[in-house]
Amino acid sequence: MSAPAPSERAFVPFVSVDNMMKLVHRIGVETMLSGIAEYVEEDFRRWELFDKTPRVASHSKEGVIELMPTSDGVTYGFKYVNGHPKNTKEGLQTVTAFGLLADVYTGYPVLLTEMTVLTALRTAATSAVVAKHLAPKDAHTMAMIGNGAQSEFQALAMKEICGIKTLRLYDIDPKATEKLMRNLEGRGLTLQPCKSPEEAALGAQIITTCTADKQNATVLSDNMVGTGVHINAIGGDCPGKTELASGILSRSDVFVEYPPQTRVEGEIQQMPEDFPVTEMWKVITGQAEGRTSDRQITLFDGVGFATEDFSALRYVRDQLEGTGLYHDLDMLADPDDPRDLFGMVMRANPEGGETA
Amino acid sequence: MSAPAPSERAFVPFVSVDNMMKLVHRIGVETMLSGIAEYVEEDFRRWELFDKTPRVASHSKEGVIELMPTSDGVTYGFKYVNGHPKNTKEGLQTVTAFGLLADVYTGYPVLLTEMTVLTALRTAATSAVVAKHLAPKDAHTMAMIGNGAQSEFQALAMKEICGIKTLRLYDIDPKATEKLMRNLEGRGLTLQPCKSPEEAALGAQIITTCTADKQNATVLSDNMVGTGVHINAIGGDCPGKTELASGILSRSDVFVEYPPQTRVEGEIQQMPEDFPVTEMWKVITGQAEGRTSDRQITLFDGVGFATEDFSALRYVRDQLEGTGLYHDLDMLADPDDPRDLFGMVMRANPEGGETA
Known part of the structure; x- marks a missing residue:
């Protein structure tokens, strides 16, 4: 049978x-x-x-x-x-x-x-939802530091949802930047390759860091971040892996998804346990303030959450x-x-x- | 392309x-x-x-x-x-x-x-590994209380690995027992349907409870369990779901897989947090004693563990x-x-x- x-x-x-x-x-x-x-x-x-x-x-x-x-x-x-x-x-x-x-x-x-x-799509979509709520009004230029597997998705989501028109690109490997430029050719973005992270950050209202080394690196140092920018720090997160100088965190208002996870994996693992953060859902529902001034640095310490x-x-x-x-x-x-x-x-x- | x-x-x-x-x-x-x-x-x-x-x-x-x-x-x-x-x-x-x-x-x-x-197979295999170490020598008869989806697998594993020859069967629904008897016909086991759990437990060296109600039930009451038996309590486990009268737990030496999980889900959720249990891996590796006397009741409070x-x-x-x-x-x-x-x-x- x-x-x-x-x-x-x-x-x-x-x-x-x-x-x-x-x-x-x-x-x-x-x-x-x-x-x-x-x-x-x-x-x-x-x-x-x-x-x-x-x-x-x-x-x-x-x-x-x-x-x-x-x-x-x-x-x-x-x-x-x-x-x-x-x-x-x-x-x-x-x-x-x-x-x-x-x-x-x-x-x-x-x-x-x-x-x-799908993860690349949802990560980019989440970054753009957050930037829509936190980035300076009329942001048009984004620095993209790290031009690996996630970068094109980030770029297109920021274009589509936040109106970004110009990308300033940096990767330690110029081939990654070339790949990104090839992939995004003809998609309505002005693409500007840069020779250093400092150069990429110049004139950008949004700075996206998206690198993957498993170590405490300083992709973004304190002097590279001017007033008023929104930082979208989404590089692969785990304990012992950070991208930002702690000085930037001190000068920023930090926004997170789910604090119990972010305190272990995110940029704020460098900071004391009671370092103040704002949960994004509260900003989106109007229960907490997002951007309150033109000079404020907003920082999305994104680690990716199950929701x-x-x-x-x-x-x-x-x-x-x-x-x-x-x-x-x-x-x-x-x-x-x-x-x-x-x-x-x-x-x-x-x-x-x-x-x- | x-x-x-x-x-x-x-x-x-x-x-x-x-x-x-x-x-x-x-x-x-x-x-x-x-x-x-x-x-x-x-x-x-x-x-x-x-x-x-x-x-x-x-x-x-x-x-x-x-x-x-x-x-x-x-x-x-x-x-x-x-x-x-x-x-x-x-x-x-x-x-x-x-x-x-x-x-x-x-x-x-x-x-x-x-x-x-595969879960039915591994659950039965685990019960039999435990019974091999804890059941009385020359156990030949097992009471099977609960004749649902897991029961035939349990029966065959106990036959193959522990030498069980006779099954005494009880289920609140006689149709479940009929199904089990049909399924195990011709597989070398003597099958004895019983009218009550008490009757099923008579003469059994191993008592397996395998029921699935999500409530604190008493499938096995204290007076049904004589000295020297091995109880294999494997019914679907979660908080608020137990099968045994707490009196049985008090009279037994209780063996578990992973205490932090069993204390939440197993029979011992009825007992104080410091209720003594022995981890099966210690018995199997010779670091803890299993059965030490003919009169001892051994109880496997099996909940199923990831390993x-x-x-x-x-x-x-x-x-x-x-x-x-x-x-x-x-x-x-x-x-x-x-x-x-x-x-x-x-x-x-x-x-x-x-x-x-």
Whole structure:
């Protein structure tokens, strides 16, 4: 007797990397960044609803593997993500990820998807949502320090959502800058390669730092940051990894996603435990002040939080219908009689008889 | 230009429910239970190596969704599992699960698999490993209270690993017992249906309780447990869910997997925080005593720990080669130039031109 066909419940829609890339092209990358940004902002507004926990990290000498779960009471989501700075040298991604949504009522998964591409999109969307609330009005120029895998996504989100027109580019490896310029050619941004971070920061209203070394580096030193700028510090975060001189933190008003996580992983790990920070959800809901003067330095110490992945997963789920850009994965055992798991397994015997 | 083919690294071998069932038949269910038991015991012996954390639970009115990560420093694993006792009434599984192994050195996943079937196998294998160390010598009869989805697996593991020959069966629903008897017919066990838990416990050297109500129930009352027995209490565990009268706990020597998790979820949640327990890995490695007398009641307060899933995942990975019982999932974005994620996405444009 052959295995009976699994019921519909047993199948989980799966979005492969190939299908995610097709989805990006179908929607358009800028439109998708704006769409995800709307979901990210919506979930910041619903912040208090969420079941929040710092990511669950397993550290090793070479990197970290993390699980980032959250739930809004109706839907549960989590992301698996690694961070291995040394991977690039071996031709691998520093960050790879996949994610899942499940129905809280049944506990059954309802979506599995690649999230390497999606994480780059959601990180950029989040940076742009934050900059929309904190950057100086009429910001038009952004310095982009670090021109790696995340940089183009950051640039396009800042263009689409915050009206950035000019990028001033710096990377310790000029080839990375060349790659960025090739990739963003013809997308409506003026691209200015620079010879130093100092040069890149000149005339910029937004400074984005996005580097990946696992060490306390000083990508941005104190004298490079003038009054009135917004700093978007989103480089791969973990304990022992920072990008900014502590002097900048002292001069800035610092905004974060979820303080218990940021104090461990973010730039503020350099500062005392009671260093004052403002939670972004409070700014977005009007419960806390964002930018209050033209001379103020605002600093988004972004580390990436589970709710942002949740927002991106929700967005993908809502866009999938009718696209055919997924396939059904036979991931859940779902016997006709839920108490008869053993019988289901036995009836699936390809030989039709008894097993050894 | 069509999308370039992803590199081999980008593919994650995926074992569907259908392929897991085929694997069970290819190996044979009893042989597979013994094999997993060997891996479980091996990982108990390596206990101190593991990165251990209580499971990360998201509770709701209807149930719980949990992530169970662990790592031995070389391989990382986690399981997603839900527990929704009300699901059975709606024709769904109380427990569904899937799991993943990843390479600690790169952070790249190396195996994704269904784990609903595999969890039943590893839970039974673990119970049998524990019973092998704690049950009275020459135990031949087991009472099985609760004849649901886990029961046949428990029975076969106890037969194969501990030499159990007779099962005394009780379930509040006689149909569950009938199902079990149908499923285990011809597998070398004497099956004795009983009209009450008391009757089932008569003459049994091992008593297995395996029920799933989300409440403090008394499946086993104090007067039902005579001297010298081994109790295998493995019913679906969460805060507020117990199966045993506290009097039994007081009379027993209690053995657990990982105390920080068991004190929250297990039978011992009824007891004071300093209630003495012995960790199974210490018994298995000879660092603590197990059964010391014929009159002693040993109690395994099993809640299921991440290392056991890790063992089962390792077993499956080691069995897969050459079977063809998996397919490759395009789950990881893996551009030729790891810094050029954006370029990879753009080159995948099915239209071959610019996106909107």
